[in-house]
Amino acid sequence: MNTHHLSEEALQQAAMEQPEAGSVREAHLEGCSSCRAAVAEYRAIFGALKTMEKPVFDFDVAQLVLEQLPQPQPAVRRFPWPAVLTGAAAVMGFAVPLLVLGRFLSSLFSGIPAMMLALIGVTAAGILLFLCRETVLNYREKMRLLNFY
Template identity: 30%
Template sequence: MITEHVSEQDIQSYVLKETALTEAALLHMQTCASCQAKLNMYEALFSSVEEMPKASFDFDVVELVMPQLPVKNKKINRVPAILSGLIVLAGLIGLPFLLFDDKNGSGLQSVSPWLFGMVGIVAITFIVISVSDMYARYRKQLNELNFE
């Protein structure tokens, strides 16, 4: 037999049939008036909670609450999508000229280094705009969550 009382958590788990008590705890429960009182109290409490009627309202909760919620205006930033579309379009238009231009021999050798520089500048600009847009959305989400 155990000398300590059975814990509240063990009694609750036993009443809810989540776990079984050890033999020593069961023996203690049979002989200890305090633990028996706790067991009876939790059995009555949990059975009354199960017997309670479900909460119901005599009015439409959705109709009452929805007008009070703030309306969020969704602003979609289309700049990165437009820029990427323009870059793809320029690439599709310019690629045949680069590949099939055989005036001076190989098509890619006749390409001016300025063209590669311009393509690099456009690509870097696109990356900078995309990253800045992603960072702006991140800051906006933090502000909405009140972390700043």
């Protein structure tokens, strides 16, 4: 009596694949009625699944969707007011404090060489630009995902 049987995975494979003549699996199946029965059960299930009735919507999907689709229209180039206003607000956000606190700032940096000040300014501006770019890219990606899903 054969005490070693095919694994569940091998049984499933045997049920899904064409028999390979001369393979160890086929040789085992030839001599083992228990595994042959298990393969037959899987084959029956897979066959039944394939011919099982498929679900269908009880409405005309194409008609439902096509009614909602916008008609293609020529692209209209609009003036980018939101971007301009945001830019203006950002400039004001820097300019106003600079005007108000200008004399305090000049006394604050009076002892520092011009070269050093320029270096600090360029570095700070670079970091700021980099952070702005990252924020915009993150925002765009999140909006894309929100619109998509």
